[in-house]
Amino acid sequence: MVLADYKYKDVIHRCCRCGYCKFPTDWMDVNSCPAYARFRLESYSCGGRLWLIRAWLDGEIDWTEHLAQIVYSCAACKNCAEKCPLSFSDDIVDMIVAAKSEMVERGSIPSVIKEFLENIQRQGNPYGNARTKRGEWTEGTGIKQYEGQEFLYYVGCVGSYDTRAKETAKTLGEVLLKAGVSFGVLGNDENCDGNEVSKLGEESLFQLLAEENIQKFKDLGVKKIVALSPHSYNAIKNDYPKFDGSFEVFHYTQLLRDLIKGGRLDISGGLDAKVTYHDPCFLGRWNKEYDTPRQVLYAIPRIELVEMERNREGALCCGGGGGNFYTDFLGGSENSPARIRIREACATGSTVVATACPNCLTMLEDAVKAESLEERLKVRDISEIVAEACLAKKG
Amino acid sequence: MHTVVAIKQVPDTSEAVDVVEIDTSGKDIKKEALVPKINDWDEYALEEAVQWKQKLGGTVTAVTVGPSEWDDILRRALAMGADMAIRIDEDAAAMDCYTVAKILTALISRLPYNLIMFGAQSEDFGSGQLGCMVAEMLGIPHATLVVSLHVGEGEVRVSRELEGGGLELYTLRLPALLTIQTGINRPRYVSFASIKKAREKELKVTSLSELGLSNEALTPMVRLEKLELTPTGKKAELISGSAEESATKLAMILKDSGVI
Amino acid sequence: MAEILVVAEHRKQSLADVSLEMLTKGRHLADQVSAELLAVVIGKDVNRYGPRLAQWADKVLAVKNDQLEDSQAEPYQKTLAPIIKERKPKLVLIGHSSFGMDLAPALAVDVGAPLATDCTNIAIDNGTITVTRAIYNGKVNALYSFAPSETLIVTGRPGEFLVEEGQKGGSIEEIEYLLDEEFDYKRFEGYIEPEVSEVDITKAEVLIAVGRGIKDKGNIELAEELASALGGVLACSRPVVDYGWLPSGHQVGLSGKTVKPKLYLALGISGAFQHMVGLRGSNMIVAINKDAKAPIFADADYGIVDDILKVIPILTQRINDLKS
Numbered sequence: 001m002v003l004a005d006y007k008y009k010d011v012i013h014r015c016c017r018c019g020y021c022k023f024p025t026d027w028m029d030v031n032s033c034p035a036y037a038r039f040r041l042e043s044y045s046c047g048g049r050l051w052l053i054r055a056w057l058d059g060e061i062d063w064t065e066h067l068a069q070i071v072y073s074c075a076a077c078k079n080c081a082e083k084c085p086l087s088f089s090d091d092i093v094d095m096i097v098a099a100k101s102e103m104v105e106r107g108s109i110p111s112v113i114k115e116f117l118e119n120i121q122r123q124g125n126p127y128g129n130a131r132t133k134r135g136e137w138t139e140g141t142g143i144k145q146y147e148g149q150e151f152l153y154y155v156g157c158v159g160s161y162d163t164r165a166k167e168t169a170k171t172l173g174e175v176l177l178k179a180g181v182s183f184g185v186l187g188n189d190e191n192c193d194g195n196e197v198s199k200l201g202e203e204s205l206f207q208l209l210a211e212e213n214i215q216k217f218k219d220l221g222v223k224k225i226v227a228l229s230p231h232s233y234n235a236i237k238n239d240y241p242k243f244d245g246s247f248e249v250f251h252y253t254q255l256l257r258d259l260i261k262g263g264r265l266d267i268s269g270g271l272d273a274k275v276t277y278h279d280p281c282f283l284g285r286w287n288k289e290y291d292t293p294r295q296v297l298y299a300i301p302r303i304e305l306v307e308m309e310r311n312r313e314g315a316l317c318c319g320g321g322g323g324n325f326y327t328d329f330l331g332g333s334e335n336s337p338a339r340i341r342i343r344e345a346c347a348t349g350s351t352v353v354a355t356a357c358p359n360c361l362t363m364l365e366d367a368v369k370a371e372s373l374e375e376r377l378k379v380r381d382i383s384e385i386v387a388e389a390c391l392a393k394k395g
Numbered sequence: 396m397h398t399v400v401a402i403k404q405v406p407d408t409s410e411a412v413d414v415v416e417i418d419t420s421g422k423d424i425k426k427e428a429l430v431p432k433i434n435d436w437d438e439y440a441l442e443e444a445v446q447w448k449q450k451l452g453g454t455v456t457a458v459t460v461g462p463s464e465w466d467d468i469l470r471r472a473l474a475m476g477a478d479m480a481i482r483i484d485e486d487a488a489a490m491d492c493y494t495v496a497k498i499l500t501a502l503i504s505r506l507p508y509n510l511i512m513f514g515a516q517s518e519d520f521g522s523g524q525l526g527c528m529v530a531e532m533l534g535i536p537h538a539t540l541v542v543s544l545h546v547g548e549g550e551v552r553v554s555r556e557l558e559g560g561g562l563e564l565y566t567l568r569l570p571a572l573l574t575i576q577t578g579i580n581r582p583r584y585v586s587f588a589s590i591k592k593a594r595e596k597e598l599k600v601t602s603l604s605e606l607g608l609s610n611e612a613l614t615p616m617v618r619l620e621k622l623e624l625t626p627t628g629k630k631a632e633l634i635s636g637s638a639e640e641s642a643t644k645l646a647m648i649l650k651d652s653g654v655i
Numbered sequence: 656m657a658e659i660l661v662v663a664e665h666r667k668q669s670l671a672d673v674s675l676e677m678l679t680k681g682r683h684l685a686d687q688v689s690a691e692l693l694a695v696v697i698g699k700d701v702n703r704y705g706p707r708l709a710q711w712a713d714k715v716l717a718v719k720n721d722q723l724e725d726s727q728a729e730p731y732q733k734t735l736a737p738i739i740k741e742r743k744p745k746l747v748l749i750g751h752s753s754f755g756m757d758l759a760p761a762l763a764v765d766v767g768a769p770l771a772t773d774c775t776n777i778a779i780d781n782g783t784i785t786v787t788r789a790i791y792n793g794k795v796n797a798l799y800s801f802a803p804s805e806t807l808i809v810t811g812r813p814g815e816f817l818v819e820e821g822q823k824g825g826s827i828e829e830i831e832y833l834l835d836e837e838f839d840y841k842r843f844e845g846y847i848e849p850e851v852s853e854v855d856i857t858k859a860e861v862l863i864a865v866g867r868g869i870k871d872k873g874n875i876e877l878a879e880e881l882a883s884a885l886g887g888v889l890a891c892s893r894p895v896v897d898y899g900w901l902p903s904g905h906q907v908g909l910s911g912k913t914v915k916p917k918l919y920l921a922l923g924i925s926g927a928f929q930h931m932v933g934l935r936g937s938n939m940i941v942a943i944n945k946d947a948k949a950p951i952f953a954d955a956d957y958g959i960v961d962d963i964l965k966v967i968p969i970l971t972q973r974i975n976d977l978k979s
Contacts, residue, residue, distance in 0.1 A: 065872075065899075069873075104584060104586045105586055105588065105589065106583075107475075107583025107584045107585065107586070107589075108583065108584070109584050110871075111581065111871075111898050112870050112871045113584075114584045117584060118584070119411075121587070122407055122430045122432055123407070123411075123412070123430055127411055128407075128409060128411035128412065129411045129412065129413070130411075130412045130413060130414040130428065130429075130430075131428075131430065132414050132428045133413065133414065202586060202587065203588070204586055204587040204588035204591065205586065205587040207587075208587055326870075327870070327871060328870060328871060328873070328874060328964060329871065329873060331873075331874070331964065332873060332874055332876055332877050332968075366638075366964075366965050369637075369638055369639050369965065369968075369969055370968050370969070372972065374639060406791075408791040408792045408794055409792065411946065413946070413948055415791055415794045415795060417795070424791060424795060491769075492760070492770070493763070493764070493769070493770070496760075496764070515756075518791075518792065519790060519791055520788075520790050521773060521788075521789075521790060522771075522772045522773065522788075523751075523756050523760075523772055523773065524759070524760040524763075524770060524772055525760075526760075527756070527757065527759075527760035527761050528760040528761070528763070528764050530761065531760065531761040531764040531765060532764055535840075536729075536840040536841040537757075537761065537841075538757065538841070539753075539756045539757045540753055540756060540757070552844070554847060555753065555757070556753055556910050557666075557753045557754075557846075557910075558671075558752055558753060558813075558909055558910065559849060559910075559911070559912065559913070560849030560850065560903055560904070560906060560910060560911050560912060561846055561847065561848055561849050562846065562847040563753075563843070563846060564843070564844040564845050564846065564847065565841055565842060565843055565844060566841075566842045566844055567840065567841050567842075568839070568840040568841070571841075577893070577894075577897050578893070578896060578897030581898075581899075614802070615802065616768075616769035616770075616801065616802045616804070617769050617770070617771055617799055617800075617801055617802070618799065618800050618801070618802070619797055619798075619799055620785070620798045620799060620800050621797070621798040622790075622795050622796070622797050622798075623795065623796045623797075623798075624794065624795060624796075625789065625793060625794055625795060625796050625950075630952070630953050630954060630955065630956070631942060631952040631953070631954075631955040631956060631957060631958035632956065632957050632958070633952070633957075633958045633959070633960060634957055634958065634959045638961050638962070638965040638966045638969055639969055641959045641961060641966065642959075642966050642969035642970040642973055643969075643973050645941065645957065645959060645970060645973075646970060646973035646974050646976075646977055647977075648941075648957060649885070649918070649941075649974065650977050652918070652939060654861060654885065654917060654918045654939075655885065655974060655977055655978060
């Protein structure tokens, strides 16, 4: 393909590499693009990437695995979109996704991305674990299969298979049971939501997943969906309507807030902890949901809620978006975004860093270990903090 | 140049898939829980054939012996760049290699070919017999376990893998049959869109009778009698705990053993 | 008297280990059913192998062929086929090596004999031969039987049958066998020797071996840091070489090197037999793998079931702590 066929051919050349895409909210440094923070090379920033993409599409440089890795190291965190001063700022992440799409269509993608996508084609999850083990995490809980309950609890791949995230999926399910919410899960019938597939540029596979999921939801009479993962929430809420799939979609923190407000969850047990909240990109920048998770934490008695230097629109990504929680292109260094983020959390003097995303949870928890900060800082999903506040009451 | 690539479908029993069980007959595994895929080795063979077609022109034909569900892997082959696909509609699951080789030979001998490629072995049964047998039945030279090849005028130069990392070099007169080892290339990603697009390409279905073969001619020489799950060894002393704890314990073990 | 025939493979003046393994197995089977064990070796310089083969064989057929330096499939097939057709051995044993894979299927078609390859066991019960094979990525063992036939051909998995030195001292018959055929349709052009890497993994005392579980080339750095903390050398399994993450000189296993370190630390390696066969001589094997059912845990001394990407950095740190 030549540049002329590229969807954003009329705008890509307008990036003048002003460098704003790397900035934090206070414009005091150039450290807020996770890939740039990791590598400190211009080509890993959004602007640098766009220039490389243009050179590749113009035939000035050849495709190499290295070029593909640079393009795929974008965590789709949207920090750049927040900061870009130009008129096409809303499109800059899509400009990178479109380049990934081009690589997907040519079949030339990094081997680990190939594995990720093939695993989803085959087994419906990036790990390549068996489809028939997807619902295993519900064993020994009272969580039921969806059969017309009020809510479909959609768990996502990470919550269904990752050892740590499975605990969170379970904990949230138990909290919902305790609150008397009418809900069910799809278990082994759940399939990948496709959010990462779409951000990795495999648009046709995403469409297939979306259409199959929508059909399944419709057949089961699903009206309301509560998602564990902001990634699933994003895909179902913002992308599924394009395929005629309109559901009432909630991120679980929104449901918890309502349950607490409505007095259906007794969290008066509280928690003695200084807590800082890490904004997941797909809840924050992608869906502008900054307040609800904070409201849930604020409602829990005795929690002292403090903010990290970078928060809300300016929050540093954990580096797990755009499939990077699996491919780990940004890992393996003290400059890995998750480790930078954990040092930032530690600087607040908090004992708990809370988040509301299974991807962030696993990324940050690994970073705490890599930083040897286990004694000082715990990583908790908000559902787990709420569960603890409920338990504390009992005891 | 005309290249024929023989491929097969296998159940995904890779590392991450932990659901292999024997069915009640004791002669097969429970397939319902397993997801089908193209045999790993065959993907390398297809990629190699398509890359040579891009260099030299000609055609690539993908062939298989299997039921209609196996059309999926043929469409995949077409999406990778094969020009035509042919399926011999017969369930090969219970056949031995010799029988499948006979069927494929009957088909391939009716096709134009300069080069034939097979995967060096299959992920499911791993016999590594088929390609070499077909070459013998067709009366053409073969080389197995090929890790690099170069097609020249009327001949193909290959290197084949030996034990210990060395290679053996041969020049084969065309037409020839090669069985392809993994690592020879980097098979391309096959997007879902390209599979859909490949539906426009020709996928022929033929039968044993059309190939002039009768069922009687296909009596097996080797028969599977019984399956058993491999007993899982329990030798390793497992170090438990979080990543932190287990790493710390392991470091101590290494220290005590004098490695550190 | 019934015969069992073992095809002896040799390259660069030495017999293949797998041929000795087949001779040992062949000897046991021959003793069990009172058959004679016949070893066939073909090549320019065959008399050098005769006495060694006669340790197991009742009779060695040393076929002298001046055109053939080392074992190659076509000359072997053309020589063996008439011998098999004439002598009708009950069983022909060949190693499932690169040579065996190139030879056995064509030979089986040539002589019309049933063939089972890559067998992990061969048994004779009441005159009936059955074989066992490991299938579905080693997760299942399969038992096979054969249609009635004068001769069966079986290839045995390397490393599966242990070599016991034989005491037979059989006879050696040297025969001149001039092939009338020139193998101009498949010309041997020489060897490419294994890549020499800066570090020789066969001599290293500590090997840090990475497998597919390392996921990406970039993560090799993590393993390198661990290797330098342990004063060890990086090794790997086949997929890592296939993906181009490490040069082939680092590969352990059937198509790589055979190693015998004091410590073999396997990171994200499942433990397929093709890999394990290369590290049998290790003093201590430690495996870290996410999959609790990975076959490597059956061979390892210590195991951690966890994600290597999580464990490696911590382990590196702890080791550095212990050293300081």
